[in-house]
Each structure stands twice: as structure tokens, then as C-alpha cells.
Amino acid sequence: MANVGNPGYDSRIAPEKTNNYPYGSKKDEGPGSAKSGYASDKSYSIGGSEKGQGFGSAKGAGSAKSQRQMASAKSQDIFGSAKQGVNSHMKSQRVGRDLGSGKAQPQEGGKEEINNLDAEIVIESGEDTYYRSGDRINGSILLDVGREGLECKGVTTSVTGEASTHFWEKQTIDKGTEGKSRDWHYDEEQYFKLKRLVLGDGNTVQVLPEGTHEFKFNEVLPDNLPSTFTGKYGQVRYYVGIRVLRISDDDPEMTAKKDFTVMSLAEDLANITEANQGCTVNVTRHFGILCCMSGPLSAEVTTNKTGFVPGEAILVQVTVDNQSNRVVKEASIHLKQRVTFYGLKHGRGMQHSEKDINVIAYVNLPDEVKPGENKSWKNQEISIPSDLPPSDLMNCTIIDISYSLLFNLVPRGITQLIQCELPFIIGTTSSRESYYNT
Numbered sequence: 001m002a003n004v005g006n007p008g009y010d011s012r013i014a015p016e017k018t019n020n021y022p023y024g025s026k027k028d029e030g031p032g033s034a035k036s037g038y039a040s041d042k043s044y045s046i047g048g049s050e051k052g053q054g055f056g057s058a059k060g061a062g063s064a065k066s067q068r069q070m071a072s073a074k075s076q077d078i079f080g081s082a083k084q085g086v087n088s089h090m091k092s093q094r095v096g097r098d099l100g101s102g103k104a105q106p107q108e109g110g111k112e113e114i115n116n117l118d119a120e121i122v123i124e125s126g127e128d129t130y131y132r133s134g135d136r137i138n139g140s141i142l143l144d145v146g147r148e149g150l151e152c153k154g155v156t157t158s159v160t161g162e163a164s165t166h167f168w169e170k171q172t173i174d175k176g177t178e179g180k181s182r183d184w185h186y187d188e189e190q191y192f193k194l195k196r197l198v199l200g201d202g203n204t205v206q207v208l209p210e211g212t213h214e215f216k217f218n219e220v221l222p223d224n225l226p227s228t229f230t231g232k233y234g235q236v237r238y239y240v241g242i243r244v245l246r247i248s249d250d251d252p253e254m255t256a257k258k259d260f261t262v263m264s265l266a267e268d269l270a271n272i273t274e275a276n277q278g279c280t281v282n283v284t285r286h287f288g289i290l291c292c293m294s295g296p297l298s299a300e301v302t303t304n305k306t307g308f309v310p311g312e313a314i315l316v317q318v319t320v321d322n323q324s325n326r327v328v329k330e331a332s333i334h335l336k337q338r339v340t341f342y343g344l345k346h347g348r349g350m351q352h353s354e355k356d357i358n359v360i361a362y363v364n365l366p367d368e369v370k371p372g373e374n375k376s377w378k379n380q381e382i383s384i385p386s387d388l389p390p391s392d393l394m395n396c397t398i399i400d401i402s403y404s405l406l407f408n409l410v411p412r413g414i415t416q417l418i419q420c421e422l423p424f425i426i427g428t429t430s431s432r433e434s435y436y437n438t
Contacts, residue, residue, distance in 0.1 A: 118144035119256035121240050130263040131238075133225045137260065138218040141242045143208070150208040152254075153245040154200025159219045160241060161191040161262070163226070165234030165341040165398050167354040185343030185352050187398045191226070194219045205247055215242070226396035227264040227389040232356045233341040234399050238262050266390030267427040275307025275425070281407070283420040287324055295323035299420065301333075301407045306424045311386035314424070316405065318377045320369045328369035330410035335361045335382050336421075340400040360385065384426065391425040 123129075123139040131137060141157060166186040198215045200206055217240060229236045237259060244254040269275040280302045287294040297320075304315040316333055337358040344351055361382050369375045382405070393401045403426055409418040 119242050120144075121242065121256060121258035123240065123258065123260060130261050131221060132263055132265060133221055133223045136218065136220050137240070138216070139240070141215045141217065141240075141256075143213040143215070143242070143244075145208045145210050145213065147210045149210055150244065151205060151247055152200070152208060153205055153247060154197055154202045155208075155213075155215065156195055156197050156243045156245065157215055157217045158193055158195040158241045158243070159217065159221075159239075160193045161221075161225055161236075161238045162188060162193075163191070163234065163236040163396050163398055164188040165343045167233040167341060167343060169345075169352055169354070183345055183352075184347075185345055185354070186347050187343045187351075189396075189398060191395075192222045200245070202245060208244075221262070224395045225262050225264060226393050226399075227266070228259075228261045229389045229393060229396075229399060229401070231339050231341065231399065233339075233343075233354050236262075236393070236396055236399065264390060264394060265428045266394055267392065267425065269307040269309070269425075269427045269429060272307055272425070272427070275427070276305050279303050279306045279422050279424065281420040281422050283407075283409075283418060285324075285409075285411075285418045287326055287411070287414070294325045297322050297324040297326065297328070297409070297411065297418065299331075299407065299409055299418070301405070301420060301422060303405065303422055303424065306422075308384055308424060308426055309428055310384055310388050310390075310426060313381045313383045314405065316363075316377075316380040316382065318365060318380065318407065319374070320376075320409065321374045322369045322371055324411070325371055326411040326413060327371065328409055329412045330408070331365040331369070331377075332408045333363045333365070333380060333382060334359050334406040334408065335384070336404050336406050337388075338402045338404070342398045342400075360388065388426060390427055 120142045121139065122142070123137065125137070125139075137159060143155070164186065165188070166184075168182045169185055196217070199208075199213075225238075226236050228238060238261070239257045239259045241255060241257040246252075246254070280300065282298065282300050284296050284298045286296055299321075300319045302317040308314060314335070318331065318333070320328060320331065322328055337360050339356045339358070341354045341356070342351055343354070361384075363380050363382055365377050365380065367375065389401055391401055391403055393399050403424055405422040405424065407420050407422075411418065
């Protein structure tokens with residue numbers, strides 16, 4: 001039986017120095033790149049077509065991102081100006097990020113105590129519910145005020161969707177020295193902000209008396225929302241919030257937020273011809289040079305199709321033909337996620353990008369392949385997590401996601417891996433029920 005598990009495996013077989021845990025830190029140098037030099041000959045086809053016509057090509061599913069980059073995200077603001085895309089609470093959150101990890105720390109739970117404001121946010125549909133564009137989200141917010149009461153100019157509730165990226169980029173100051181500089185890059189976009197004044201007029205000072213005050217919220221989510229996502233250098237976040245309006249700018253902020261999850265329907269696999277067709281990749285390697293060159297070590301990897309939905313299993317067929325003089329001691333298949341984050345230099349300059357490679361799941365194939373042997377593994381399963389965001393993260397212009405299967409061979413006595421990669425996409429079906437219940 002194949003050994004299937006989480007990414008807690010030997011780092012020697014990790015592709016591209018990939019992190020062995022979600023949301024790693026290494027830049028992508030992809031197998032087959034100038035820096036990898038793993039395989040001497042490789043090719044793949046999708047649905048019988050040659051490389052360059054499938055999902056990894058400019059004409060395939062990966063090109064949709066470049067088209068969306070030209071479209072700007074539109075904000076929706078029921079109360080207030082739509083130009084307030086970077087609100088004061090977002091600014092304070094950005095300053096408070098852990099710059100060591102580059103990741104904003106999400107608020108835990110739905111209850112946050114700030115000064116004498118105790119706010120509990122209750123979403124009626126439950127915390128495990130996934131939302132999508134057009135769904136209604138409703139619930140209540142309970143404010144507990146202390147015995148001295150609370151002076152304010154009013155109370156607002158809001159439902160917000162936004163994305164942000166943030167990362168450092170190292171640059172060499174002088175090629176002849178060891179000096180380095182670091183530039184801070186970040187960007188953000190707001191998809192909507194449904195804001196309502198539920199108490200007061202925003203100008204007149206009043207006092208909230210001691211006790212519990214309940215405020216209802218009931219909003220419909222707008223169209224074309226990206227899926228919730230949290231990565232090392234950015235996130236797409238949705239939350240319900242409450243704000244007590246301060247009397248003066250010198251008073252501390254009084255807010256509370258609670259996150260909820262949006263799952264985009266992404267790209268419908270029914271509209272992609274290649275989604276139900278298999279993909280085959282071949283790789284061949286020789287050892288030694290000239291008259292001392294060994295016979296070929298070849299591998300062929302095939303998937304049952306190239307389009308999947310979250311929760312589905314990928315079926316993989318592997319054949320290794322070892323005519324070399326080396327024993328293949330290990331073989332494995334990895335489900336790889338590549339995330340690209342885009343940010344502006346100091347938030348306003350030229351756009352830069354940072355990549356993050358994650359191994360989501362893997363399968364270790366049993367048995368060695370000795371010289372002269374030909375060995376096959378059929379119907380090896382790799383399960384796609386049910387909460388994995390779809391490919392491309394549609395409708396988000398500052399974060400991009402792609403997926404592939406990476407096959408590794410480890411010959412004995414050779415430090416370099418032999419690798420080949422099969423791109424695939426994670427999308428959805430026309431039926432919402434099949435997408436959420438897969």
C-alpha cells in the first residue's frame with residue numbers, strides 16, 4: 001500500500017525546496033527551470049495535445065488571471081463614501097502585523113473586548129457555513145456596557161470583503177559588497193463594504209447606558225467575490241464588524257470583528273473541454289558521460305483527468321522503467337500549491353510579486369526499482385482538501401493560485417531528484433450542492 005499522509009516527510013524529496021507545511025517561505029524555481037536541471041528530457045500532453053495547449057500555457061486556464069488584472073475591483077458602500085477603501089481600522093491593523101512572518105494575525109472567535117466595550121457578534125447561520133455571492137448573511141451584535149455608560153456619537157455595523165498583500169523584497173545595494181536593502185511591498189483592494197448607522201446620527205454626543213444593547217444586521221453579499229484565502233504574504237478576508245463612533249480623534253478606536261467564509265464558484269469545469277481528459281507526463285534520465293553513460297531511467301505519470309473540485313480524489317498511474325545502473329530507492333507524488341502575491345513598492349510604486357510553494361498532500365510509492373526492472377503503480381489516490389480555494393482565485397487581482405502534481409524519483413547515490421510535473425485546475429461544477437457536499 002502507498003504511504004499517504006500530510007507534509008511531514010523527508011525534506012530531501014521536497015520539490016523546489018518546497019516547505020513541508022502550509023504557507024511556506026521559499027520562492028518558486030519550478031522543476032524544469034534553468035536552476036533545477038533535474039531531468040534531461042520531459043514532455044506532457046493533456047487530452048492528447050502537446051505541452052503549450054493545456055492549462056499551463058498562455059492559452060489555457062492560467063491566462064484568465066492576466067485578463068482580470070486589467071479590471072479594477074469596485075467597492076460597494078451603503079453608508080459613507082466608497083473612496084474610503086483603506087479605513088482607519090485597516091491602517092492600524094497593517095501597522096500591527098507581525099513583520100517577521102509577514103502574516104496578519106486574524107481575530108480569534110467573535111468576541112473582542114476593547115476599553116469598556118464588550119461586543120459579541122452572532123451569525124445566525126452558524127460558524128461552519130460557507131457563503132457565496134448573492135447569499136444573505138444576518139445575525140445580531142450584542143454590546144455590553146459597563147456601569148459608567150459609554151459616550152459616543154453613534155454605532156455602525158458593517159459587512160466587509162477585502163484583500164491585502166504584504167512582503168519584503170531584498171535587493172543588493174552594491175554587487176561588490178555584502179550590503180542589502182529591503183523594500184516593503186503591499187497592496188489592498190476592497191470588494192464591498194455594507195455599512196449602516198444603527199444608533200445616533202454620527203454627530204450628536206449621547207450616552208449608552210449600562211446593560212446589553214442588541215443591533216441586528218441583514219445584508220446580501222454582492223456578485224463576483226473571490227474565495228476566502230489566508231497565505232503567508234496576504235489574505236482575502238470577509239467579516240462582520242461593529243464600531244462605536246468616537247467623540248474626538250484622540251479617543252481610542254472601539255471596534256469588534258468576526259470573520260466568515262466565502263467560497264467562490266470559480267471556473268465551471270463543464271465549460272472546459274480538457275477538464276475530463278487525462279494528462280500524461282514522461283521523463284527520462286541517463287547517468288554518466290560518453291562511453292560510461294548508463295541506460296535510461298524513464299517514468300510515465302498519468303492522471304484520470306485535469307479538472308477537479310474540492311474534496312475529490314485524483315487518481316494517478318505511475319510506470320517506472322529502470323534500464324540504468326542505479327537503484328531507485330524512493331518515488332513519491334506531491335499535490336503542490338503555488339501562490340503568487342502582488343504588491344506595490346511602498347504601496348504606491350512599481351508592482352512586484354512574491355511566490356509561496358506549499359505541499360498540500362503527498363503519496364509515497366512502496367518498493368524500490370532495481371536496475372533492469374519495470375514497475376507500475378495503479379490508482380494511487382491523492383485527496384484534495386474540501387476547503388482548498390479554487391485555481392486562479394478569480395476576481396482577486398493581487399493573489400493568484402495554481403496547482404500541480406509533482407512526481408519525484410530518488411536514485412541511490414544521486415543528489416539531484418528526477419522530477420516531472422502535471423498541471424491541473426481546481427474549479428467547480430454547475431451544481432452548487434455537488435460543490436459544497438463533495
